[in-house]
Amino acid sequence: MPHAVPLAVPSARVAELTALIRATGPETRTTVSPLDGADLATVPISTEHDVEAAFAAARVAQLHWARTSLRRRKRALLRLHDLILAHQDELLDLIQLESGKARSHAFDEVLHTALTGRYYGRRLARILGPHRRAGVYPVITGIRQYHQPKGIVGLITPWNYPLSMALVDGLAAVAAGNAVVHKPDSQSPLTALAIVQLMHRAGFPKDLWQVVSGAGSVIGSAIIDRADYICFTGSTATGKRIAAQCSQRLIGCSLELGGKNPMIVLPGADVAKAVEGTVTAAFSSAGQLCVSIERVYVHESIYAQYRDALAERLAHLSYGANADWEVEMGTLVSPAQLATIEKHVADALDHGATLVSGGRARPDIAPWFHEPTVLENVPESALCHREETFGPLVSLYPYRSVGEAIDLANDTVYGLNASVWGPVRRARKVATRIQAGTVNVNEGFAATFGSIGAPMGGMKESGTGRRQGAEGLLRFTESQSVGVQRVMPVGGPAFLPRQRFAALLTIGLRLLRRLTTRA
Secondary structure (H helix, E strand, O other): OOOOOOOOOOHHHHHHHHOOEOOOOOOEEEEEOOOOOOEEEEEEOOOHHHHHHHHHHHHHHHHHHOOOOHHHHHHHHHHHHHHHHHOHHHHHHHHHHHHOOOHHHHHHHHHHHHHHHHHHHHHHHHHHOOEEEOOOOOOOEEEEEEEEEOOEEEEEOOOOOOOHHHHHHHHHHHHOOOEEEEEOOOOOHHHHHHHHHHHHHHOOOHHHEEEOOOOHHHHHHHHHOOOOEEEEEOOHHHHHHHHHHHHHHOOEEEEEOOOOEEEEEOOOOOHHHHHHHHHHHHHHHHHOOOOOEEEEEEEOOOHHHHHHHHHHHHHOOOEOOOOOOOOOEOOOOOHHHHHHHHHHHHHHHHOOOEEEEOOOEOOOOOOOOEOOEEEEOOOOOOHHHHOOOOOOEEEEEEEOOHHHHHHHHHOOOEEOEEEEEOOHHHHHHHHOOOOOOEEEEOOOOHHHHOOOOOOEOOEEOOEEOOEOHHHHHHOOEEEEEEEEEOOOOOOOOOOOOHHHHHHHHHHHHHHHHHHHHHO
16 A cells, blocks of 8 residues: 555634635534544534625626626636646645545646636637627628626535536636636535635635535525526436526526446457556546446457456555555545445345455545445346446446447436547447547546536536536626617618518529529
């Protein structure tokens, strides 16, 4: 095992960060680090009155921010990029202390957030415009499309990626001219607060990003009742309730929800590379990742070779709950997550599944650590056949034809992410037939996840809307078209009879049709 490097955050620093939460009541909550089960922070709990005050302050800040130039916003975004990289050591510590993941996986979040700041900083003007559009009449009709900010975006984020999910959606929202009222998960507020503090240093107004704390059923609901748009990452069940609440107010929402993500290993795939890709795709952040792979379909001609190689690789996987960069998998975040994977493993074995690797809790490593686990012969009656585990559990299935593998991959209510391993040309064709918002060829999830210009989101019950790319920013805006008419009205000049004008337009349209056909 790697040498243990201890992690801690000074109590004075905790107090400095939690002071950024808008909370006036006496109630608090103590968070616990999954690394060792020790108390981490005492976090104040907000009231509905605090939420109201947060929205009042955000409204004022947003009105001023919406009038700032895109050049100023660009400078703030790029400064934030630099500050994230400069302060990555503390951010890595906080991510690990709150989520329990390996340090290298925590760095994925640092990289993702820095890349997001740079992407929108460099492309903001190009995305927001305004853009010229073709008018009904050439030259005399001028159309410009503007993208106006929604107003205040309610941001409700999860514990599993406390930096990435806290920032990348909200950063696009403020780049578009909005303010944010943010409720980070109760398990992981410190990481979110640290990045808000860096935003202040980067030049974003202090009231532009408000943080409140508390139960989702109380504080989250209060946010939805007041926001102009909601952005949520979490379970499908909660996402459905949020969508219903948003619909009552006719406000939009983007929801990144659950997944039961498949991998297909094609004939001709490099088995060694596919095995290494599976380790990353299934066990990064101990499998507590929305795009994590939980089902692997391997062609029968290489199934045994793949299975045995995967078991051998996992037998030498490096575990740990510390700051050592060589640790390959960290711990689960809570007793509830451990209970879920233990339940799924036991249920699958009771229904006749075979254990290939792992299968045990390891409290000697961390209180809620569970070994990376591989099952085969998992029947449809087993819970983990269809339900999302959200932990280090993957099931293997052999297949005969590629068409069968695609059908099996698509046989789910989810459609978030997928992975295909094999010769690139064939794998790309297979990828386009999989019902998922992102599909990675010869990679588990990082090719799409880390490419900020590529939209990312779910199909089916894995959610609505997209983060990243132009779509990830424009969802936080209202499209507005402004038309300017010159020379004559659209209905024609006053001196020309209407029937004659209609005839001239008909001739013109037919002529244009011929010209475009030849082109």
